[in-house]
């Protein structure tokens with residue numbers, strides 16, 4: 001019997017994605033409507049950094065479709081994919097296609113940059129990021145400006161990312177969104193014989209704990225210096 005649905009995304013990757021979406025929304029809400037000392041916003045930022053650091057580790061040792069070595073491709077592969085996407089027989093991928101993978105990397109880099117700049121940001125009155133004391137005032141000014149602009153740059157790329165997902169859904173008739181929820185892709189959109197090779201969720205929890213430890217240490221480094 002042929003399988004109709006092929007497992008493509010593991011639970012840790014799906015949880016990462018939707019938690020990241022929720023945390024980015026709450027980063028905005030805690031900035032706009034949080035307390036004056038921005039405690040919630042800062043905790044929210046630490047959570048985002050932890051999650052992204054975790055995703056970097058999972059990209060090294062996680063399940064096959066989560067691994068960077070599986071989906072980071074050069075310009076030739078990206079152009080080749082985009083050309084094939086306009087034909088009747090587009091290239092198929094179990095995980096990210098090469099163009100989607102580029103967007104994933106851009107989003108991750110921007111979000112990590114945004115969170116890191118926040119650590120050096122101050123309003124010079126009530127709010128001070130935990131690493132401001134380490135940096136020169138020029139660097140703190142620059143980090144603050146980048147942190148303020150960065151959110152909108154990220155929103156621009158998120159909009160592109162979401163438009164692309166709906167373009168695939170309505171124009172190319174391929175639903176990429178459902179697999180990010182259920183984990184399964186339609187068999188006909190996946191190369192024959194390929195399937196998810198999941199790594200243990202326990203390993204994912206260990207990666208998460210290590211990431212939380214690194215972020216906690218970075219945020220509290222003042223206590224050790």
Ligand code: HEM
Pocket residue numbers: 013016017020021024025055066095096097100101104107108158161162165166176177178180
């Ligand atoms: C703040 C908003 C969002 C951010 C920062 C974001 C970021 C990301 C990242 C980093 C990935 C890679 C997942 C991984 O490999 O770990 C991804 C994948 C994906 N996202 Fe989002 N996302 C956002 C919102 C959305 C929304 C609202 C949708 C649905 C409408 C969506 C649909 C998808 C899909 C379908 C994939 C998998 C793409 C593929 O099959 O290659 N994302 N997203």
